[in-house]
Amino acid sequence: MARPLFQSTMHSNTELALPYPALAAEIAALLADTSVHVPPRIVAPLHGGGSLFVMPGSDTQVAMTKVISFTPGNVGTARPTIQGDVLVLDVATGERRLLLDGPTVTARRTAAVSLLAAQRLAPNPDGPVLIVGAGVQGKAHLDAFAAGLGSRRFRIASRSASSAEQLAAHARLHGLEAEVVTDPDAALQDCPLVVTCTPASQAVLHATPRADAFVAAVGAFTPAMVELSPEFCRHFAEQGRIVVDTPEAEHEAGDLLQAGLEVAGMPTLTDVVLQGTATQKDLPVLFKSCGWAGWDLAAARLAMRVAATA
The missing domain is CATH 3.30.1780.10 (ornithine cyclodeaminase, domain 1)
Known part of the structure; x- marks a missing residue:
């Protein structure tokens, strides 16, 4: 149309x-x-x-x-x-x-929020970047990380092979390296930067991430939605850090809520910006974004x- x-x-x-x-x-x-x-x-x-x-x-x-x-x-x-x-x-x-x-x-501000979080929190901002979900938000995050973080290498996973190929072609058109992968869990060990922007109808990441991983999860923005497995979320709670975009995530972050985590009191992006937090090279970070006006x-x-x- x-x-x-x-x-x-x-x-x-x-x-x-x-x-x-x-x-x-x-x-x-x-x-x-x-x-x-x-x-x-x-x-x-x-x-x-x-x-x-x-x-x-x-x-x-x-x-x-x-x-x-x-x-x-x-x-x-x-x-x-x-x-x-x-x-x-x-x-x-x-x-x-x-x-x-x-x-x-919506697309650009969501990707810019993830970009800001990555700029402030990513232990290893050099990439490659794994993008799970090749729709509007996948493209926005690819463009944002390339423009604002200097990312040049991308791995793209999607339930739609044609969508993944289209996003990879878009990346290559702009001088970036892009490879389509069929198993996002397997790609985790190659990618210190990860973005999940799927329809959030099922978990797409289950495996243990790298010790220097930064994961921006943006697909789930209601309690019923999920794109990260409970074990994946609990790994960050136990072995790393979880930062949410706003306090409203207490009621909206389906990934974290379904993992049984206490979201209230988790640090927010405001805390990161106003107080500053030193990144730790061996401490993985999960940034959970639900949206805010x-x-x-x-x-x-x-x-x-x-x-x-x-």
């Missing part, structure tokens, strides 16, 4: 406004900004198993609301599973300043600045 012209233009303009290194830096700046206000997001169930997400946020200058539909029934079709928009307002005047493509914001606000802030200088 062809994307309508106006959607294609909005997608391209949103991408240009949100370069990954600048977006990761903006996310770090937002976490240090005490004026940021992010109410709890609204999640409304939809008929057929989908969900409607309404995610507002503001600071002293920018207000935004992201309205996103998540439709699992679209998996395997030409229609995206995530659709919607981000409305950006000027706080002083109440005027609408920008309308951003919601799925593009603050990441969308960071994207809106950056897009506003880019638009002002255009």
Whole structure:
């Protein structure tokens, strides 16, 4: 199904406004900004198993609301599973300043959050990078790690061989090394950097990771979703460190909750940014990301600045 012209233009303009290194830096700046206000997001169930997400946020200058539909029934079709928009307002005047493509914001801010976590926490940032899941988030994370971490070598695993090959071709087109692998567990020993961004319907990683592993898990964002086995999660709790993106992970991190781990009190990305934590070369790190409207606000802030200088 062809994307309508106006959607294609909005997608391209949103991408240009949100370069990954600048977006990761903006996310770090937002976490240090005490004026940021992010109410709890609204999640409304939809008929057929989908969900409607309404995610507002503001600071002293920018207000935004992201309205996103998540439709699992679209998996395997030409229609995206995530659709919607981000409305950006000027706080002083109440005027609408920008309308951003919601799925593009979601993809880029999620990957930028993982990038920021890797920049601050990865014991061995040199790669190769194992990406499990070759959809929109797989591509976003590949691009983000290449742009912001300097990653050049990638291993790609996906339930869809054609999707994995397409992502590998995309990587090679941009001068990167990419290899499709069929067993992500076997690839763990070759890859100190790992990203899981699957539909989160079943565990895709079970084996013991490297001692210097950094794993960013972004696919599961409800208590019922999972992409890491309980044993995999408990390994990090017992032998390494687990960092979550926000305190809301206490109710949303399906991987950790189904592993029987006490998520409340785990360090957050805010703790990492504000307090600083020294990486330990022999201590693996699991970064569990569930999503937060603050990441969308960071994207809106950056897009506003880019638009002002255009």
